Each structure stands twice: as structure tokens, then as C-alpha cells.
Amino acid sequence: xxxxxxxxxxxxxxxxxxGAAFALGNDYYFFxxxxxxQYVVLSTAWNILGGYCGxxxxxxxxxxxxxAYSTVAMYKLAPLPIPVLVIIGGIVSGIVGLCMGYxxxxxxxxxxxxxxxxxxxxxxxxxxxxxxxxxxRGAYIIRPEAIWPFGAYIRYLFLIMMLLAIxxxxxxxxxxRSRLGYGFATIRDDELAxxxxxxxxxxxxxxxxxxxxxxxxxxxAPFPYYIGFLQPSSAFGLDYAVNSIAMPLIGGTTSWVGxxxxxxxxxxxxxxATVTISSAVNLLIVGLLLxxxxxxxxxxxxxxxxxxxxHRPVGGVGRRRVxxxxxxxxx
Amino acid sequence: MTAxxxxxxxxxxxxxxxxxxxxxxxxxxxxxxxxRVGLIGPNGSGKSTLVNCICGTLQNEAGSxxxxxxPLNGASAHQRTRRGLSRTFQLPRPFASLSLADNLRxxxxxxxxxxxxxxxxxAIEGRCVELLREVGLDAKAKNLPRDLTQVEMRxxxxxxxxxxxxxxxxxxxxxxxxxxxxxxxxxxxxMRLNAQGVTIILIEHIMRAVMSFSQRLVVLVSxxxxxxxxxxVVVRDPEVERAYLGQ
Numbered sequence: 211x212x213x214x215x216x217x218x219x220x221x222x223x224x225x226x227x228x229g230a231a232f233a234l235g236n237d238y239y240f241f242x243x244x245x246x247x248q249y250v251v252l253s254t255a256w257n258i259l260g261g262y263c264g265x266x267x268x269x270x271x272x273x274x275x276x277x278a279y280s281t282v283a284m285y286k287l288a289p290l291p292i293p294v295l296v297i298i299g300g301i302v303s304g305i306v307g308l309c310m311g312y313x314x315x316x317x318x319x320x321x322x323x324x325x326x327x328x329x330x331x332x333x334x335x336x337x338x339x340x341x342x343x344x345x346x347r348g349a350y351i352i353r354p355e356a357i358w359p360f361g362a363y364i365r366y367l368f369l370i371m372m373l374l375a376i377x378x379x380x381x382x383x384x385x386x387r388s389r390l391g392y393g394f395a396t397i398r399d400d401e402l403a404x405x406x407x408x409x410x411x412x413x414x415x416x417x418x419x420x421x422x423x424x425x426x427x428x429x430x431a432p433f434p435y436y437i438g439f440l441q442p443s444s445a446f447g448l449d450y451a452v453n454s455i456a457m458p459l460i461g462g463t464t465s466w467v468g469x470x471x472x473x474x475x476x477x478x479x480x481x482x483a484t485v486t487i488s489s490a491v492n493l494l495i496v497g498l499l500l501x502x503x504x505x506x507x508x509x510x511x512x513x514x515x516x517x518x519x520x521h522r523p524v525g526g527v528g529r530r531r532v533x534x535x536x537x538x539x540x541x
Numbered sequence: 542m543t544a545x546x547x548x549x550x551x552x553x554x555x556x557x558x559x560x561x562x563x564x565x566x567x568x569x570x571x572x573x574x575x576x577r578v579g580l581i582g583p584n585g586s587g588k589s590t591l592v593n594c595i596c597g598t599l600q601n602e603a604g605s606x607x608x609x610x611x612p613l614n615g616a617s618a619h620q621r622t623r624r625g626l627s628r629t630f631q632l633p634r635p636f637a638s639l640s641l642a643d644n645l646r647x648x649x650x651x652x653x654x655x656x657x658x659x660x661x662x663x664a665i666e667g668r669c670v671e672l673l674r675e676v677g678l679d680a681k682a683k684n685l686p687r688d689l690t691q692v693e694m695r696x697x698x699x700x701x702x703x704x705x706x707x708x709x710x711x712x713x714x715x716x717x718x719x720x721x722x723x724x725x726x727x728x729x730x731x732m733r734l735n736a737q738g739v740t741i742i743l744i745e746h747i748m749r750a751v752m753s754f755s756q757r758l759v760v761l762v763s764x765x766x767x768x769x770x771x772x773x774v775v776v777r778d779p780e781v782e783r784a785y786l787g788q
Binding site: 405410464 | 618651
């Protein structure tokens, strides 16, 4: 499918989801949907560096928080419309992503992962001690009750996150099918061979960290308006780091579809668990699912589907055989 | 053609250490355009380190590498590939998640395109198939490298190096572990490539292959070059005999 057509389909699906939530007439769906969409952006962003290039980033929460805190800083300086704040959050996180990439991309594997984790710790310490954005006390963001023509402000936030999710998915799909995507795949497979084939690996990795960081920051920018009160422990929460890794791993990391499926599945499960059991079981669900998938389907849901397609006999023979078994006949 | 113009690769007093271990000790080497050079030496003699320093995978601590008139010191591996310096690896390193055709697409889109040659998607596709046909792998264009046999993997490695349209190809033990007939296949492939104007440095332990292929033979022992010249003369050199057979 052509990219413009893909974008159009995404927008139509997004409009349908927004319309459905609107028709249900309960703002809870917007609150819950916002979180799921936020995870779609985060997991898609993580997958650009982690899935396409094979560099595991444990610092997702840091980029998310950078976006959120750039909104808080701008709120204090000069309140701006949220779309502008999203762009600012993206720029700030993108620049930090680029710098982090330059400092750490000579590391590989566990060493790179630890360096990204260290970045999150350093940034959190910085924010905790930065009084202007509330420091350890936190900061209040007073959001308007309603906004024309959506009514409740959460609907507007939901729409922004929906557009961000569509944008992130479109970017990921574009990368996957481009020269850049091929370059990322060679970095994931064999960096030495990639260099020997003329791939400028360092430059490509910097592009990946910048895009990934920027998208995470964009996901974090509207967060202070969603939560109303932002403190370091909520912005740098473990949930973001764990979920943004677990969701692509469960969905599948080699394609843009994987993080989308993972985020919808895990994000929805967590929302259901929050209202039916307790919000405390969220990470337990993620952990159990992750362990299960690592054992049963290390390539995620997408990997399982590919495996099924490859092993399915031509002409649906497999299905007929199963039916025959079920009725007791010899296959 | 002047001597300088005829020289494609010039390695001057190259030195490389790993801690206290001297891997390369003042190596100098000159390769002319279109030449077929064999590079031999016992295990640990520094052959692969020399290749890695020439190709930019390792940075040399002393000396210089000049390729096609351009000094390469400090240039990254991908920049050297783009200048026309290709290599294969001792152990094949295919891009495991990409099909055979896509493995060849990488040097075409990243190296050939960087030289200003505009190619349509269809032309790139065509060139991939052409290269795969040349090494006898066109029927498996859509397969993944894991479906290949050992010799096919070596051929894919060579095809990927060829896709970068090199001026100089360094084949690092491309025949290791292959049967007699498979060695002949790879040799024929390298000869065809050389006939097309590509200069080749062959690193190999199979002496029969090296002797039939090389116009000139260079011998490394313990990081030092001990012989450089006509293959038939070099193999009778007492120092070379000592290095291979002992005192």
C-alpha cells in the first residue's frame, strides 16, 4: 500500500475510533484510550532503535519525561497550544537522543542498555533538583475543563494522542520500507558486515536515536495536561521503560505492526486490570506475559503468524485435516 | 601508465599492536591495478589484522594506507568501501534477516549510489538477480541466508562484495572448509572477476588454490613480511620453508 493511502486509512480508522468513543458518551473511554495510544507511540518509538537496529534502550522513561517536563517549563514561561508543546517536546528529546547516541553508540548489547538506564537516572536526579519545574515537590498544570468543539478537555488530548500514534506508525512504516530501514536491518544483523557494505552505521544509529527520542518526547508532552500534577516519580515511572520494551517484544520487533499489536493488547489489559482488580497488578501482567512470550514465541505475535503462514499447507489442507480430526475421522 | 598511476594500494610501514602483542610490524606492500596477489602465512601471522587495517575495521597505530591515490588513515570502513575497497570475511557474515537479493541490495544502495550513480528500483533489482546468477544463486534470491550451504554462503559473501563494484577485492579465506570442486568453483569466480578488471588479494591456506591464482605471493610471519615476489620463487625461499615446515 502506498504511504499516502496508508495514512488516509489510518486517519479514517482513527476518526472511527474517536467517533465510537464519542458515541459511547463516557469520558472514561477517552482516559483509558489515551493511555493505550500513548503506549502505541512509545512502543513504536522504542522499536525504531530497539527493534529495527537491535539497540535495547532502557531509558524510554527519560525521553518521555523530557517531553513532559519541557511542557511544564513552557507552561511556566509562556503557555502554548498543546500541538506546539508536542513539537517542542519532540525537539528537546530528539536533541537529547542525538547527544546520547553520540556518547553511547560505540557501546553494544548490555553496555548500551546500561548506559541508557544511566541516562534516565541522571535526568531524574536533574529534574528532582530543578525547582523551576517543581523539583521533587512536583508541578500542577491547570487544564481547562472544556475546549470547543470537543467538549471535555480529555477528548482533545485523546485526539492529539491519536494523531501522534498515527504519525508514529506512519514514520515507522516509512522507515521500514526505505533505504534507511534496510540500513537499520543490517546494523541489527551484523554491524561489521554493514560497514563493509558501505553502510554508515554510526550516522544511521544517530538518526535512529534522534527519531526514537523525539517520538517518545512527543508522547510525553501532553502528559502533564492529562495527569494534572506531574512529579518525577510519575514521569520517570518504571511503567514506561518496561512497557515500551515489553510491548514490541510481545507484538514482534521486525515490523511496525508488532509494537501496535503489543501496545493495544497490553495497554488494554492493563486498563481493564486497573478498573477490575488493581492498578498495582499492571506490571505483574506485563512481566508474566513477557516471560510467556519469551519462552513460547520469542519473535512475538508477528513471528507466530509468520510461522503459521509458512507451515500452512497450500489450499487450506491443514484446516481440513483439523476438522477431520475433530469429527473422529482418520486424517 | 606511470608507476604511481598503476599502483592501486600502497601500504607503508603499517604497525598494529594489541597490548604488548605486536600484530603487524612495519608492513609495506604495494598492489598494482588488475593484479592477483596471494597473501599467505601461518595462523596468527597477522593476515586478517592487515586486512582489517586496510579495510578500516581496525585502525593502525603506525604507517599509512593509500588507496587509488587517496590516503585512507582515519577513514571509516564504509568510506573505504565507497572508495572501491571491498572485502569478504573469513567466516561468512550475511545479513541474516534479509533475503539473498536484499543482501546484495545493501551495497548497491549504499555504496554504488553514493558514487553518484542514480539507479531505479528496477535497475537495482535487476543487478541483484544478475549478480546472484553470476554466482549460481539466482534460484534462491528470495531465500534467507540460513537456507544456504557452506559453499553457497561463501558465494553470497563474494557476490555481496562484488555488488559494491570494487576496484580491489580482498577475499579472506573464501575457500576455507570447501571441497576440491567447490574450491575450483570459487577460483573460477575470482578469475572471472579479475578478468573484468578487479584487482584481487587472496588470503588462503589452500596452497594449490593460491599457486594457481596468484601472480605474486606475499608471506607474513609473526606480523612481519618475510617474502614478496613470484609465487614459484617465494615458496622455495628458505625462510618461507622454515616458517611453514619448521627448522
